[in-house]
Every structure is written in C-alpha cells, then in structure tokens.
Amino acid sequence: MSGLEGIPVHIQSAPRAVASGNTQAILAELETALQALLETGREHSIDLRSLPLLPGELDYLQHTLGTGEVRVEVDALGKSEVQETAFRGIWWVTHCNTADDVMAEFIEVSFCPDIIRAQSDDVRESLDALSVRLAGEPVSNQNCRGEGEPL
Amino acid sequence: MNRRLTVAEQLAKQGVSRRAFLKFCAAAASLMALPPGMAPAIAEALGKRTRPSVIWLSFQECTGCTESLTRSHTATVESLIFDMISLDYHHTLMAASGEAAELARKQAMEQAGYLVLVDGSIPTKDGGIYSAIAGVTNLQMLKETLENAAAVVSIGTCAAYGGIPKADPNPTGAKSVQALMDEGLVPRKPVINVPGCPPIPTVITGVLAHYLTFGEIPELDNLGRPTMFFGDSIHDRCYRRPFYDQGKFAKTFDDEGARKGWCLFELGCKGPTTHNACATTKWNNGTSFPIESGHGCIGCSEPDFWDAGSFYSALSMPTTPLDLAAGAAVAGAAIGVGVALANRSKKGAAKSAHQSAGLADLEK
Numbered sequence: 139m140s141g142l143e144g145i146p147v148h149i150q151s152a153p154r155a156v157a158s159g160n161t162q163a164i165l166a167e168l169e170t171a172l173q174a175l176l177e178t179g180r181e182h183s184i185d186l187r188s189l190p191l192l193p194g195e196l197d198y199l200q201h202t203l204g205t206g207e208v209r210v211e212v213d214a215l216g217k218s219e220v221q222e223t224a225f226r227g228i229w230w231v232t233h234c235n236t237a238d239d240v241m242a243e244f245i246e247v248s249f250c251p252d253i254i255r256a257q258s259d260d261v262r263e264s265l266d267a268l269s270v271r272l273a274g275e276p277v278s279n280q281n282c283r284g285e286g287e288p289l
Numbered sequence: 290m291n292r293r294l295t296v297a298e299q300l301a302k303q304g305v306s307r308r309a310f311l312k313f314c315a316a317a318a319s320l321m322a323l324p325p326g327m328a329p330a331i332a333e334a335l336g337k338r339t340r341p342s343v344i345w346l347s348f349q350e351c352t353g354c355t356e357s358l359t360r361s362h363t364a365t366v367e368s369l370i371f372d373m374i375s376l377d378y379h380h381t382l383m384a385a386s387g388e389a390a391e392l393a394r395k396q397a398m399e400q401a402g403y404l405v406l407v408d409g410s411i412p413t414k415d416g417g418i419y420s421a422i423a424g425v426t427n428l429q430m431l432k433e434t435l436e437n438a439a440a441v442v443s444i445g446t447c448a449a450y451g452g453i454p455k456a457d458p459n460p461t462g463a464k465s466v467q468a469l470m471d472e473g474l475v476p477r478k479p480v481i482n483v484p485g486c487p488p489i490p491t492v493i494t495g496v497l498a499h500y501l502t503f504g505e506i507p508e509l510d511n512l513g514r515p516t517m518f519f520g521d522s523i524h525d526r527c528y529r530r531p532f533y534d535q536g537k538f539a540k541t542f543d544d545e546g547a548r549k550g551w552c553l554f555e556l557g558c559k560g561p562t563t564h565n566a567c568a569t570t571k572w573n574n575g576t577s578f579p580i581e582s583g584h585g586c587i588g589c590s591e592p593d594f595w596d597a598g599s600f601y602s603a604l605s606m607p608t609t610p611l612d613l614a615a616g617a618a619v620a621g622a623a624i625g626v627g628v629a630l631a632n633r634s635k636k637g638a639a640k641s642a643h644q645s646a647g648l649a650d651l652e653k
C-alpha cells in the first residue's frame with residue numbers, strides 16, 4: 139500500500155535546499171570515502187534513514203551531488219534505482235518494495251554498487267540451468283526466426 | 290519431524306535471487322539501525338538460522354502495538370520478516386479461535402526455544418482476575434508460556450514498564466513482565482524491552498529481525514532497551530536542537546516562535562529525558578515525528594510517563610519532581626542514563642505530584 143505517497147502534501151515553510159551542519163558533514167564523509175576508494179579500494183555506504191535529515195537537507199544533498207552518466211533500474215523484490223551522481227564513484231541508491239514505498243536509501247561510494255553485479259551463487263545456478271537446457275534441447279541449425287534446415 | 294528451512298533457503302524456495310536477497314539484507318540493516326556494511330553479515334547469519342517459532346501474548350492493552358506493527362508501510366521487509374518466523378499464536382491476528390487457538394499455543398510450546406512476544410501489562414491484584422483469556426489469567430498464561438521460552442520481547446510501554454494500566458491508582462495491580470520476573474512470579478528469561486506508546490513499527494521489526502538474524506539479545510541499556518534504537522534521547526537527535534542551544538523557545542502553540550519552528554521545551558517537551566528513535570526513524574513510513582508536527586514529546590517510551598507531571602509543563606518547572614533532570618537540561622549538560630535513573634528513582638515522588646493536563650496547562 140502506498141497510501142501516504144498518494145496524499146499530495148507540500149511542505150511550504152521548509153526552505154528548498156539548505157546547507158547545514160548535517161549536509162556538510164555528509165559531504166566531508168564522502169570526500170574521505172572517495173579518497174579511500176582510490177587508495178585502498180574500500181567501499182563505503184551512508185544510510186540516509188539513520189540521519190535526522192530534514193527535507194530541505196536531502197534536497198540540498200541531491201542538488202549538490204547532481205546527476206551523472208549511469209542510471210540503473212533493478213527489479214528485485216520491487217524496484218531499486220541506482221543513479222550515479224555527477225561525482226563519479228558516488229551513487230545514490232534507492233530501494234523500493236513491491237508497492238513502490240521507499241524501504242531504504244543509501245549514498246554509496248564504489249566503482250560499481252554490489253546490487254548491480256550478478257552474484258556468484260546466482261551465476262552458478264544460471265550455468266547449471268543453461269547446461270541442463272543445452273543437454274536437453276534438440277540440436278538444430280535453425281536460427282531464432284525458424285529459418286534454415288534442421289540438421 | 291521435518292528439518293526447518295533456514296531463512297535463506299526459505300527465500301530461495303520462493304524464487305528470491307541472491308541479488309534480491311542482498312537488497313533485502315541492505316534494507317534489513319537499515320531497519321535494524323546497523324551500519325550498511327553489516328549487510329553481508331546479515332546475509333551470512335540468515336543463511337544459517339532456521340525459522341524460530343514465535344508466540345505473541347496480548348494482555349492488558351489497547352491493541353495499539355499490534356496496530357502499529359500491522360499498519361506499517363515497508364511491506365516487503367516486514368512481510369519477509371514474518372515469512373522468516375513462524376507466528377504460531379497471536380489471538381488478534383490468527384484465524385483460529387477458541388480451543389483451536391489455545392491448542393496452537395500449547396503445540397508451539399512443546400518444542401523449547403521459542404520466542405515470546407508480550408504486549409500489555411499483567412494484572413496481579415485479586416489473583417489476576419482482571420484480565421483472562423480462555424478462562425486462564427494473564428499471569429498464569431505468561432507463567433506457563435515462559436517455561437520453555439528462549440527469551441521474551443516486551444512490546445510497548447505496558448509490557449515493558451506497566452504503562453497506562455499501571456498508572457496511578459493502578460486499580461488492577463498491573464505489572465510489567467520484568468517486574469513479575471524480579472518478584473519471582475514468572476520464570477526468569479532474558480527480556481528485551483521495546484517501549485513506546487505504541488512503539489515505532491520499524492523499531493519492533495528491527496529488534497525482532499535482529500534477534501531472529503543473529504540469535505542473540507542485542508546490547509541493552511539500564512532499562513532493558515536495545516541501545517541501537519534507544520541509545521540516544523529524542524533531544525540528542527532533534528532537528529529543533531539548534532534553537533534549544535540558542536535559547537529560542539516557543540512560548541505558546543501559536544506564537545511567532547511556534548511558527549518559526551523553535552524549540553518546544555517550554556511547552557512541556559520531554560525530549561531531553563526520553564530515549565526513543567522517533568527523531569531519526571520517524572513515523573508513518575518515515576514521514577515525520579510528533580515534534581515536526583509542533584507538539585512536544587510526551588516521553589511515551591519511559592517508565593511511568595503518564596504519572597510524571599503534565600505533558601505541558603516544562604521539565605524546568607520547579608514545582609515538578611523532575612526538576613533535577615530539567616536543571617541539567619537547562620545547563621546544557623549531557624542528558625543520559627543518569628537522568629533516566631534519576632527519573633526512575635523519582636517515580637514515587639512523581640506519582641504524588643501527579644497533575645492532570647487541563648486547559649490551564651495548554652493556555653500557559
């Protein structure tokens with residue numbers, strides 16, 4: 139149920155985008171994390187839900203980080219959106235449930251967020267599934283449009 | 290008997306990919322207020338844990354705690370967590386009723402090591418006759434059910450500290466689960482208190498998820514509350530804190546200060562002495578929390594909050610027995626465990642100085 143999202147609430151008094159102690163601290167944390175990523179390859183992630191942020195502060199962060207080149211939509215237990223920010227290596231990751239409510243929101247610092255990568259257990263299963271498929275399939279030289287002669 | 294599936298196996302059986310599982314663990318880490326880096330540890334732990342059996346007992350309560358939980362909005366995480374457990378008895382939610390329901394509870398109790406959730410306090414006066422289910426008093430039912438339990442989670446301020454049923458003059462002799470254990474009236478088991486009137490739904494599920502995932506009691510404060518959610522006071526994390534620090538206070542609910550969103554301390558906010566996750570986790574799917582709506586915190590996750598003076602008198606008012614805490618708050622000193630303790634020891638005094646929140650308080 140996404141009833142709450144359906145209520146058109148507009149906060150009028152909140153400033154559009156405000157820089158504050160919170161936002162500056164997060165940007166500084168990201169700076170440190172980017173440096174660590176370059177030097178040691180260590181990834182970092184900030185849980186936006188764990189911070190007492192106000193709407194204006196979130197807007198400010200989003201505005202400051204901007205939008206980069208990559209946007210990936212993942213469909214796993216509901217949609218997830220992975221958006222690279224204008225600062226390459228900093229990603230804005232939003233996980234939604236099947237009712238499109240936001241479940242968790244992170245800023246991640248990595249070369250490629252984990253949620254995009256295929257997981258090795260899944261790849262192993264795919265390999266098995268494909269092998270079974272190949273073994274069981276009647277062999278033919280028909281292409282996918284059904285053209286060509288059966289062997 | 291069938292081997293119970295591990296949580297990861299259960300999810301795999303439902304066609305949930307590892308990628309989706311990873312996402313679930315990331316959301317779960319956020320829910321459990323763990324650092325995001327803990328997601329792989331959660332995944333690993335869930336790969337080993339089997340679905341534990343859970344018995345939920347509702348005693349002297351208003352069903353607000355169950356409402357809070359079942360009306361929560363992060364459907365996927367919650368429903369997956371409920372897939373993770375086998376909720377064998379909950380008299381409000383279960384389809385069975387009457388003897389079939391009681392039979393379900395008895396069957397679940399046959400295998401030791403289940404988790405007991407309690408909401409509501411337990412009446413003890415006159416043999417506990419003031420609340421009974423299927424002819425069994427709450428006290429008796431708790432005693433029986435705790436016998437083979439691994440641990441108990443007291444959900445809501447009533448189960449954790451007695452709450453509103455225990456408020457002065459406590460006509461039913463209501464007691465918390467912990468108090469009954471301390472008096473030897475029920476078997477002693479590890480207790481996790483998840484207070485709040487009601488508790489924040491994601492805090493309930495977060496604590497449950499933590500126990501179910503790692504199979505151990507999380508770190509608790511001196512009042513038995515998990516520090517991951519109750520470690521900070523509302524005041525520590527309040528977005529109005531800068532106004533408090535600058536001494537900018539709303540004096541009435543509709544003055545200039547109130548319109549500008551200044552601190553609600555003088556209007557009775559109990560944020561400085563209240564430990565809960567409202568300021569960060571927020572309510573209604575992360576929409577806001579009471580102070581964002583312009584009303585001070587009433588301290589609902591603290592013992593005896595109902596008897597601790599008017600909701601609308603400032604902590605600093607010298608007439609209240611809480612002035613010790615308020616003095617520290619005004620001086621800007623660190624408010625923490627010490628104050629909570631001070632308040633607890635003052636509860637007798639608070640009771641006798643109980644004042645009701647009348648119009649006069651509101652018009653102050």
Ligand code: SF4
Pocket residue numbers: 523524525527528529530531533551552553554558559560561580585586
């Ligand atoms: S007194 Fe209340 S409103 Fe003021 S800063 Fe503390 S918690 Fe926030």
Ligand code: SF4
Pocket residue numbers: 485486523563564565567578579580585586587588589590
């Ligand atoms: S703000 Fe205070 S009274 Fe309100 S729900 Fe949170 S802890 Fe309870």
